[in-house]
Amino acid sequence: MKERSIWWKAYLCVLAFGFVCSMAFPVDRPALAQAKEVKVGNILPLSGPSASVGQQSKNSQDMAIEEINAAGGIKSLGGAKITMLYADSESKPDKGVAEAERLINTEKVHVLTGCWNSAVTYPTTAVAERYGIPFIVPVSVADKITAQGFKNVFRIAAKDSWWTRDQFVFLGDLQKEFNAKLSTLAFVYENGDWGKGFAEEWKKLAEKGNYKVVMDEPYPSTATDMSPLVQKIKRANPEVLLLVSNAADAILITNSMAEYKVKPKAIIASGGGHADPSFLTAAGKSARYIFDIVEWEIDVNKPGAKEANAKFKSKYGYNLAGESVDGYIAMYVLADALERAGSTDPAKLRKALAETNYRKGQGMIVGYDSVQFDNTGQNKNASLVMVQINDIGKGMERITVWPKGARRAGYKPVFPTP
Amino acid sequence: MQFILENIINGILMGSIYGLAAMGLTVVFGVLKVINFAHGSLLMVGMYVAYWAVILTGLHPYLALVIVVPVMFLFGYFLQDIIIKPIFKAEKDVREPITVIIVTTGVWYILDNLSLLVFGPQYRNIQDNPLRGKMLEVAGMLPSVPRLWGFFAALLTTVAIYWFFQKTRTGRAIRATSLDREAASLQGINQYKIYNLAVGIGTAVAGIAGVSLVPFYNIFPSVGVLFDIKCFIIVVLGGLGSMGGALLGGLIIGVIENVGAQFMAATWTEAIVYGLFLVFLFLKPSGLFGVKYEW
Numbered sequence: 283m284k285e286r287s288i289w290w291k292a293y294l295c296v297l298a299f300g301f302v303c304s305m306a307f308p309v310d311r312p313a314l315a316q317a318k319e320v321k322v323g324n325i326l327p328l329s330g331p332s333a334s335v336g337q338q339s340k341n342s343q344d345m346a347i348e349e350i351n352a353a354g355g356i357k358s359l360g361g362a363k364i365t366m367l368y369a370d371s372e373s374k375p376d377k378g379v380a381e382a383e384r385l386i387n388t389e390k391v392h393v394l395t396g397c398w399n400s401a402v403t404y405p406t407t408a409v410a411e412r413y414g415i416p417f418i419v420p421v422s423v424a425d426k427i428t429a430q431g432f433k434n435v436f437r438i439a440a441k442d443s444w445w446t447r448d449q450f451v452f453l454g455d456l457q458k459e460f461n462a463k464l465s466t467l468a469f470v471y472e473n474g475d476w477g478k479g480f481a482e483e484w485k486k487l488a489e490k491g492n493y494k495v496v497m498d499e500p501y502p503s504t505a506t507d508m509s510p511l512v513q514k515i516k517r518a519n520p521e522v523l524l525l526v527s528n529a530a531d532a533i534l535i536t537n538s539m540a541e542y543k544v545k546p547k548a549i550i551a552s553g554g555g556h557a558d559p560s561f562l563t564a565a566g567k568s569a570r571y572i573f574d575i576v577e578w579e580i581d582v583n584k585p586g587a588k589e590a591n592a593k594f595k596s597k598y599g600y601n602l603a604g605e606s607v608d609g610y611i612a613m614y615v616l617a618d619a620l621e622r623a624g625s626t627d628p629a630k631l632r633k634a635l636a637e638t639n640y641r642k643g644q645g646m647i648v649g650y651d652s653v654q655f656d657n658t659g660q661n662k663n664a665s666l667v668m669v670q671i672n673d674i675g676k677g678m679e680r681i682t683v684w685p686k687g688a689r690r691a692g693y694k695p696v697f698p699t700p
Numbered sequence: 701m702q703f704i705l706e707n708i709i710n711g712i713l714m715g716s717i718y719g720l721a722a723m724g725l726t727v728v729f730g731v732l733k734v735i736n737f738a739h740g741s742l743l744m745v746g747m748y749v750a751y752w753a754v755i756l757t758g759l760h761p762y763l764a765l766v767i768v769v770p771v772m773f774l775f776g777y778f779l780q781d782i783i784i785k786p787i788f789k790a791e792k793d794v795r796e797p798i799t800v801i802i803v804t805t806g807v808w809y810i811l812d813n814l815s816l817l818v819f820g821p822q823y824r825n826i827q828d829n830p831l832r833g834k835m836l837e838v839a840g841m842l843p844s845v846p847r848l849w850g851f852f853a854a855l856l857t858t859v860a861i862y863w864f865f866q867k868t869r870t871g872r873a874i875r876a877t878s879l880d881r882e883a884a885s886l887q888g889i890n891q892y893k894i895y896n897l898a899v900g901i902g903t904a905v906a907g908i909a910g911v912s913l914v915p916f917y918n919i920f921p922s923v924g925v926l927f928d929i930k931c932f933i934i935v936v937l938g939g940l941g942s943m944g945g946a947l948l949g950g951l952i953i954g955v956i957e958n959v960g961a962q963f964m965a966a967t968w969t970e971a972i973v974y975g976l977f978l979v980f981l982f983l984k985p986s987g988l989f990g991v992k993y994e995w
Contacts, residue, residue: 510961
């Protein structure tokens with residue numbers, strides 16, 4: 283008995299050692315770093331509640347970096363390769379700030395990017411600003427991130443207020459197209475920076491558009507049961523339900539709404555959890571007819587978009603989502619700026635980023651035509667599309683419906699929800 | 701006012717599942733006198749085992765219990781035997797072995813991250829199971845069928861564990877160890893074996909809770925964290941170590957969540973739950989059914 287337990291321990295030790303080794307020294311990593319490299323620090327939620335979307339951002343950025351490096355790296359820097367250093371924020375602001383300090387001081391990164399969650403990005407950009415390190419924000423959409431007067435923050439995605447503005451423009455167009463009158467709205471949103479930011483804008487827009495708000499409800503994304511919330515929606519009985527949700531709660535709310543047979547005439551979501559590829563598989567039929575606003579959809583009519591998506595899907599097993607595309611193009615914008623700066627010096631790189639006018643190249647798979655930053659660091663050309671989730675014979679998919687010019691040929695949106 | 705009745709029913713159904721989730725924690729604490737911080741992760745493991753059992757065999761989710769319960773029991777048994785027991789032995793002279801608590805925290809992190817590594821971060825659920833999305837329609841109210849099953853699973857599990865502890869020889873040995881481990885050892889009870897059994901049972905119960913959640917819930921690597929804190933609160937409300945207490949604590953939380961949310965923002969019901977937790981810690985730290993004496 284005694285002897286066996288010793289062998290057990292020895293066996294476990296060997297296993298554990300092997301495991302640690304395989305984690306610490308992946309085989310395919312070159313033994314020595316190249317003579318010249320550009321270090322990019324990337325802070326993402328790789329564990330915790332946003333791990334799923336964090337991982338997707340990581341995958342798309344990895345794919346872009348691989349492509350850039352395989353194509354010869356940064357030529358003006360003598361073919362320097364881009365090295366990505368990941369840090370896990372666990373969706374916690376304090377963790378994000380600490381990791382930014384570490385990446386800048388210990389790892390000596392040249393550029394920072396991240397952090398997906400607006401609540402993490404907001405304080406973390408302040409760290410980058412203090413050290414004068416350029417910070418490329420692919421997707422955190424809270425307005426205040428580019429309203430801090432910072433010189434080193436560059437955001438690819440459209441900001442909050444543009445999302446809400448477009449949601450209401452869509453709402454107006456929908457009523458015109460179907461000759462319907464919608465008057466009552468319900469706002470249901472996660473109680474973080476992101477959700478609250480949206481709700482504030484919604485309130486102003488509802489007032490301007492003469493809509494009546496029958497429900498205005500924040501909820502914790504970590505709630506284990508969404509049925510009380512759904513029953514509350516049922517009693518408020520709105521014609522239009524506007525949602526801001528992370529993935530787990532988006533799935534729970536959608537499923538609970540199907541269970542309790544809550545059917546507003548239109549449900550308009552705000553990307554995030556609703557745009558997560560696992561939302562479609564996990565919510566399935568319950569997700570049918572939801573409208574969702576996003577920065578990108580796979581049926582976008584752009585050269586290279588289909589190929590990029592096919593490559594991504596074969597690599598990671600799911601489609602590119604709008605947010606992954608922002609991560610993807612962000613890396614190409616960075617490579618473009620590095621190429622023009624011809625230096626990893628933060629000040630020169632910042633100047634090159636500010637002068638960005640990225641029009642063509644492998645990364646240019648978005649719906650709009652060029653990436654240019656205004657003087658707050660916001661990509662002023664970023665635009666949005668509205669999709670409807672529906673099954674038209676090929677399983678549940680996201681179909682672009684708005685703006686009308688971008689609508690998938692032959693598709694007519696379903697309204698009101700049958 | 702019918703909606704309040706509907707919400708109370710819903711609260712009771714969901715609350716019983718919370719109680720079931722917390723029951724494993726209370727069993728382990730009752731015997732080992734150690735807060736098992738890995739409990740949420742064990743629930744997560746239980747959900748994944750149930751998920752794969754249903755997906756691979758096509759069984760009815762509750763029939764998957766025949767796979768989940770033994771697998772989870774063995775998992776818990778050997779987790780205790782291989783990883784926690786050596787620490788226990790090293791600390792055997794200490795009344796409240798604090799390092800064991802730290803080890804369970806380590807187990808929590810390892811399990812969560814292993815499942816992130818193995819299964820990936822995506823949200824899974826079982827689309828085609830006979831319980832999914834089913835609702836009973838009673839007098840205009842809509843209680844959820846999978847939650848009703850969860851409610852009965854919780855009741856049956858509570859009764860079964862209670863019976864096992866009261867009526868069987870092993871159960872009595874477990875209770876003896878929980879009352880006084882030295883005295884029990886003197887009677888010839890192998891306390892470490894009892895600990896293995898207790899953790900095995902606690903883990904198997906977490907597996908049952910996993911099964912009752914799988915028909916309507918999402919499965920993802922950090923799902924345990926959502927339930928973890930809730931389980932601690934429930935166990936303190938009900939009294940650490942008490943089965944019935946865990947069930948009742950779960951019901952209280954479930955009803956507060958469901959009824960409270962109708963009158964205030966859902967964020968506030970969380971505040972009420974935590975407030976209640978504090979009140980209990982001040983006024984009745986042993987909980988509703990907890991025993992007050994010193995171990």
